[in-house]
Amino acid sequence: MVSSILLQQSINCFIYNYQLGKNLKHGLAATKPNLMQKCTCSRRIGGIRARAAFDTIETATSPTAFPFFQTDSQQEVTPASKLELADPEFYKMGFVRSMRAYGVEFREGPDGFGVYASKDIEPTKRAKVVMEIPLELMLTISQKTPWMFFPDIIPIGDPIFDVINSTNPETGWDLRLACLLLYAFDHDKNFWQLYGDFLPSAEECTSLLLATEDDLMELHDENLASTMRKERSRVLDFWIKNWHSNMPLKVKRLARDPERFVWAVSMAQTRHINFRIRIGSLIQNANMFAPYADMLNHSCKPNCFFHWRFRDRMFEVMTNAGQRIKKGEEMTVNYMSGQRNTTLMQRYGLSSPDNPWDVLPFSGNAKIHLDSFLSVFNIFGSHQDYYHNAKLGNEENSFVDGAVIAAARTLPTWSEKDTPPIPSQEIKAVKSLQQECQQILSQYSTTSKQDQHILDSTPEMSCTREAAIKYRLHRKLFVKKTFAVYVIFSFDSFRLLYIWMNESLHALYE
Numbered sequence: 155m156v157s158s159i160l161l162q163q164s165i166n167c168f169i170y171n172y173q174l175g176k177n178l179k180h181g182l183a184a185t186k187p188n189l190m191q192k193c194t195c196s197r198r199i200g201g202i203r204a205r206a207a208f209d210t211i212e213t214a215t216s217p218t219a220f221p222f223f224q225t226d227s228q229q230e231v232t233p234a235s236k237l238e239l240a241d242p243e244f245y246k247m248g249f250v251r252s253m254r255a256y257g258v259e260f261r262e263g264p265d266g267f268g269v270y271a272s273k274d275i276e277p278t279k280r281a282k283v284v285m286e287i288p289l290e291l292m293l294t295i296s297q298k299t300p301w302m303f304f305p306d307i308i309p310i311g312d313p314i315f316d317v318i319n320s321t322n323p324e325t326g327w328d329l330r331l332a333c334l335l336l337y338a339f340d341h342d343k344n345f346w347q348l349y350g351d352f353l354p355s356a357e358e359c360t361s362l363l364l365a366t367e368d369d370l371m372e373l374h375d376e377n378l379a380s381t382m383r384k385e386r387s388r389v390l391d392f393w394i395k396n397w398h399s400n401m402p403l404k405v406k407r408l409a410r411d412p413e414r415f416v417w418a419v420s421m422a423q424t425r426h427i428n429f430r431i432r433i434g435s436l437i438q439n440a441n442m443f444a445p446y447a448d449m450l451n452h453s454c455k456p457n458c459f460f461h462w463r464f465r466d467r468m469f470e471v472m473t474n475a476g477q478r479i480k481k482g483e484e485m486t487v488n489y490m491s492g493q494r495n496t497t498l499m500q501r502y503g504l505s506s507p508d509n510p511w512d513v514l515p516f517s518g519n520a521k522i523h524l525d526s527f528l529s530v531f532n533i534f535g536s537h538q539d540y541y542h543n544a545k546l547g548n549e550e551n552s553f554v555d556g557a558v559i560a561a562a563r564t565l566p567t568w569s570e571k572d573t574p575p576i577p578s579q580e581i582k583a584v585k586s587l588q589q590e591c592q593q594i595l596s597q598y599s600t601t602s603k604q605d606q607h608i609l610d611s612t613p614e615m616s617c618t619r620e621a622a623i624k625y626r627l628h629r630k631l632f633v634k635k636t637f638a639v640y641v642i643f644s645f646d647s648f649r650l651l652y653i654w655m656n657e658s659l660h661a662l663y664e
């Protein structure tokens with residue numbers, strides 16, 4: 155009987171500590187003073203982008219007591235009304251060419267230019283159009299030969315056509331788009347001569363194609379660094395092959411130095427869109443630059459998507475059906491669904507600490523019970539479509555985000571019909587997986603705190619360096635979140651153990 159009481163007390167103590175941890179999280183956060191974090195971004199003045207600093211405010215109510223619980227999405231950022239609006243010329247030059255934007259505005263945010271709701275958008279059954287971009291404003295090239303362009307700005311016999319023709323149809327889409335963009339800049343009275351002023355410069359673009367060797371070292375990911383070195387060589391080799399002294403001036407003047415071409419390819423990689431459209435009488439997959447729509451930033455939980463309107467060859471940005479968007483909220487699309495941060499980084503120079511598709515490389519044999527795990531965090535759906543049902547949990551608890559969904563996907567689990575989990579084994583498995591998390595973290599030469607400090611204390615850092623440091627920081631935050639997920643899960647296993655032992659002991663002493 156005494157042992158039963160002792161056991162009960164110690165387990166109660168555990169549950170109390172878990173609750174305390176939760177309360178502590180809010181309590182400590184409430185005592186923490188507001189933190190003004192300097193961020194830098196780019197903005198265009200009179201058609202030219204210039205670097206500007208603005209503040210990201212982390213409010214006292216954000217869950218900051220356990221820093222690893224905090225992700226970008228939980229940080230309260232500067233309200234849109236305080237972000238600088240785009241130069242009116244930016245709207246005007248599109249408007250006179252039939253581009254339409256409804257209830258949205260373009261502003262300078264922490265990730266460069268972004269699109270923000272200029273009024274509340276109420277949820278409706280059907281998706282709503284917020285932007286229309288006519289095909290005539292876009293730069294489009296078919297994915298396969300025979301090359302078809304729209305608008306057809308390249309005349310037959312122009313030497314740039316031979317350069318485009320020399321690309322590999324399967325892999326050279328970015329080289330082709332870069333040639334097309336550079337050609338459009340050089341083409342008399344082309345819209346892109348105006349729009350080009352609003353594209354990020356080489357200093358403002360986060361593409362790792364533009365990264366220095368030192369920036370690549372900051373990734374702390376040798377595989378990604380080596381992929382980017384190869385990517386850069388592929389682009390430079392293409393420039394060397396096509397921009398030699400014997401080339402006609404018409405081609406040479408498009409990219410007089412290799413860095414200009416690398417920049418154009420980085421524009422293609424970070425801003426292109428693939429769509430199936432009708433070109434001439436053929437339906438083709440095409441790679442395109444869609445002005446204005448290319449100002450939408452990425453989110454793993456987007457509120458908008460792209461759509462091609464066949465009827466009148468209009469490219470549309472639409473809000474999700476049933477989506478409520480408040481005035482000032484950023485409008486986002488998902489650039490690459492189902493991809494890890496490494497892939498997003500390789501193509502766009504961006505990463506997210508709560509990407510639901512990130513993966514951890516567990517190597518041991520430890521496994522935890524899948525259904526118990528999902529039920530602790532109110533996660534439902536099939537493996538490919540896991541979602542969190544917030545209504546079942548504590549509404550205020552913002553702990554469950556994409557990183558927890560990613561943990562659910564990436565964790566080594568077991569599940570056998572009708573076989574319930576054995577709490578002691580679950581706790582053992584959790585311990586071993588936590589050790590693996592710690593091992594992953596120990597391989598980094600900096601801590602997440604140090605990374606954050608570097609970012610906060612170096613406002614003049616280049617965009618590529620900042621993106622590289624954020625990438626490794628996001629990785630660490632993800633590992634830490636997974637570790638925290640285990641802590642919560644093992645508390646639940648303790649709770650099960652407690653219930654089971656309590657019932658057994660009661661049965662024994664009745």
Ligand SMILES: C[S@@+](CC[C@H](N)C(=O)[O-])C[C@H]1O[C@@H](n2cnc3c(N)ncnc32)[C@H](O)[C@@H]1O
Nearest residue numbers: 265266267360424425448449450451452502504
């Ligand atoms: C298609 S552009 C979006 C518009 C861009 N912000 C601009 O200023 O022109 C894609 C680039 O925006 C930035 N970006 C978009 N979404 C982001 C995100 N979620 N986090 C960080 N950077 C992002 C990255 O630099 C990326 O390469």
